[in-house]
Amino acid sequence: xxxxxxxxxxxxxxxxxxxxxxxxxxxxxxxxxxxxxxxxxxxxxxxxxxxxxxxxxxxxxxxxxxxxxxxxxxxxxxxxxxxxxxxxxxxxxxxxxxxxxxxxxxxxxxxxx
Amino acid sequence: xxxxxxxxxxxxxxxxxxxxxxxxxxxxxxxxxxxxxxxxxxxxxxxxxxxxxxxxxxxxxxxxxxxxxxxxxxxxxxxxxxxxxxxxxxxxxxxxxxxxxxxxxxxxxxxxxxxxxx
Numbered sequence: 001x002x003x004x005x006x007x008x009x010x011x012x013x014x015x016x017x018x019x020x021x022x023x024x025x026x027x028x029x030x031x032x033x034x035x036x037x038x039x040x041x042x043x044x045x046x047x048x049x050x051x052x053x054x055x056x057x058x059x060x061x062x063x064x065x066x067x068x069x070x071x072x073x074x075x076x077x078x079x080x081x082x083x084x085x086x087x088x089x090x091x092x093x094x095x096x097x098x099x100x101x102x103x104x105x106x107x108x109x110x111x112x113x
Numbered sequence: 114x115x116x117x118x119x120x121x122x123x124x125x126x127x128x129x130x131x132x133x134x135x136x137x138x139x140x141x142x143x144x145x146x147x148x149x150x151x152x153x154x155x156x157x158x159x160x161x162x163x164x165x166x167x168x169x170x171x172x173x174x175x176x177x178x179x180x181x182x183x184x185x186x187x188x189x190x191x192x193x194x195x196x197x198x199x200x201x202x203x204x205x206x207x208x209x210x211x212x213x214x215x216x217x218x219x220x221x222x223x224x225x226x227x228x229x230x231x
Contacts, residue, residue, distance in 0.1 A: 042221040104156030
């Protein structure tokens with residue numbers, strides 16, 4: 001039981017490049033989330049999903065897209081990376097809602113030059 | 114605007130002493146309240162939550178928190194701190210759905226760094 005895993009762990013991009021971050025969970029959770037963590041700002045919700053095939057915007061969705069084609073996977077895409085997207089990205093999942101305990105992945109550290 | 118405040122960026126405690134990490138919130142209605150901990154280079158781990166019922170909530174690793182509705186606070190406490198408790202602590206709140214909370218809407222504070230010295 002691996003819990004929540006994230007790929008890759010580190011990445012450096014140039015401005016304008018694109019990439020996809022992959023999140024996978026093996027706990028059969030319905031809800032999945034993408035957060036970004038910036039110094040002194042806590043965690044901010046980017047997008048979330050309440051089930052396979054559904055996605056919704058969080059607090060800071062601009063510049064990101066997501067897909068939840070399979071229940072266990074939640075992908076975060078950056079179509080044209082900007083330096084403001086330099087951050088640590090965390091994926092999380094929970095059983096049926098955000099009131100349930102959220103389980104977090106180890107994070108992806110992204111630097112955009 | 115709905116928000117969570119952790120007024121202290123850092124809390125320093127000697128090992129064996131009690132610790133308190135403060136959290137206040139500004140949310141309509143009765144919110145759902147959480148504490149998470151983050152160790153260096155790791156994701157967040159759940160400590161405890163308040164949904165309803167007894168105002169004193171006990172969680173993992175000997176931590177507890179008290180919901181105080183009149184003071185809109187949810188301070189994290191531990192009677193005797195350990196060096197291994199040193200980490201970044203986040204308070205989070207989910208407003209009730211009727212007051213604008215959504216299924217994804219968990220609002221995090223900025224975090225408090227706890228340092229426990231031997």
